[in-house]
Amino acid sequence: MLGPGNEIAATEALQTWPDKLQVGGGICETNASKWIERGAAKVIVTSYLFPSGNFSQQRLEALATQVGRDRVVVDLSCRRRSEGGWVVAMDRWQRLTDMVVDEQTLKKLAGFCSEFLVHAADVEGLCGGIDRELVECLGKWSPLPATYAGGASSVDDLDLVNRLSRGRVDLTIGSALDIFGGSMVRFDDCVAWNRRVEPAAEHT
Template identity: 50%
Template sequence: MTKFRPCIDLHDGRVKQIVGGSLRDQGGGPIEKPAEMLVENYVADQPAGWFAAKYRDDGLTGGHIIKLGPGNDQAATEALAAYPDGMQIGGGITVDNAKQWIEAGASHVIVTSWLFDAVGNLLENRLKELVQCIGRDRIVLDLSCRRVSGAESMTWRVAMNRWQTITEIEITPESLDRLAVYGAEFLIHAADVEGLCQGIDYELVQQLGRWATASDVAIPMTYAGGVATMGDVQQISKSSGGAIDVTVGSALDLFGGNGVRYADLVKLNR
């Protein structure tokens, strides 16, 4: 059965909802923030720990904290302290700091960009190294992706560096099978619709659902991106046979949205 997975997105130390496609780097350094570029849907008055405590009190498990750039470690640490072993952490995760975040209270670490070289080639030896460091059951592989034009049809490929660099990994049953042996879960943001509240990437959800229900090595998977109404949540459940969980961001009333009620999602999980 599809469940709701809560999120805390951190930018400049504050809880925000941002249109994913508006994030940019400058030479690999801090995020640029000209008004015409970065689109913020919501900036919370409450600190990250407030949201983590709320999720804890409402019995929500398997959620994630994503650090969008530098300046977020303190807020992330406060959130993990408020809900020990209750949330995953992503953003700048490497083999050098993964154990530190587990010790700080993260149930899992979420990893993407560190697994690739500068041009997007997968460094599979790094996956093996991370498994040796903290164990497969503590790893979430973030395969957030963007649509690209293939030779015959539209496909999806994993995007790294805040979804700016397209990697060599295409979202296919074969690639999901290959990577599933290294992690406990997949997290997949549909970056092209992230934060837009204009509906999910239905075709991507269908493809993920087919893998989740048919593969012999399928692992839990969470989809995020574009959820605008409870109808979208129900569609994800229907298309995946209940095998894919869902994150809701900008449309959620908890984050200033008006498309989905947080109370309804809490009720869904119960």
């Protein structure tokens, strides 16, 4: 829910498919339970965890206590650092925080959430290819299910992310997808890919 006027639409979506969708945007300790009650399977939290740009362990623990860690997704959307690696960015990815995205960070957060969402902000919305290094690192580092977003431009990127992460990271496709006005990826092809891959994964 980026910007005003989204709560009605978000509520309608959650009520249409209860306990299946995740909701994010302005999530905090005071409203998280409300969204779970409205039908959200999980709440996605970012900026609330970084008051003044510094990570607050206390806020994360309070949120996990309120709705249960199984209902919390921590968004670690990030930008590359000039010296290498990535740092979490907030406020529409314009403001860098004090949190580095690495194995130690993911392990530290894992006790208070059930999933990670990681936008590669440097390539987000450009449809120019994924951040391969970040995907590969997430596959090695994350002790929890992780979803990567940023730069996908082809249904083949589903195979690429699956291969680079050794099947441990999912891919979300935005700007390139036809149902969002894109012309590079067909939603039906993504559905077909998932139907083909999921049965195989169940037997590995």
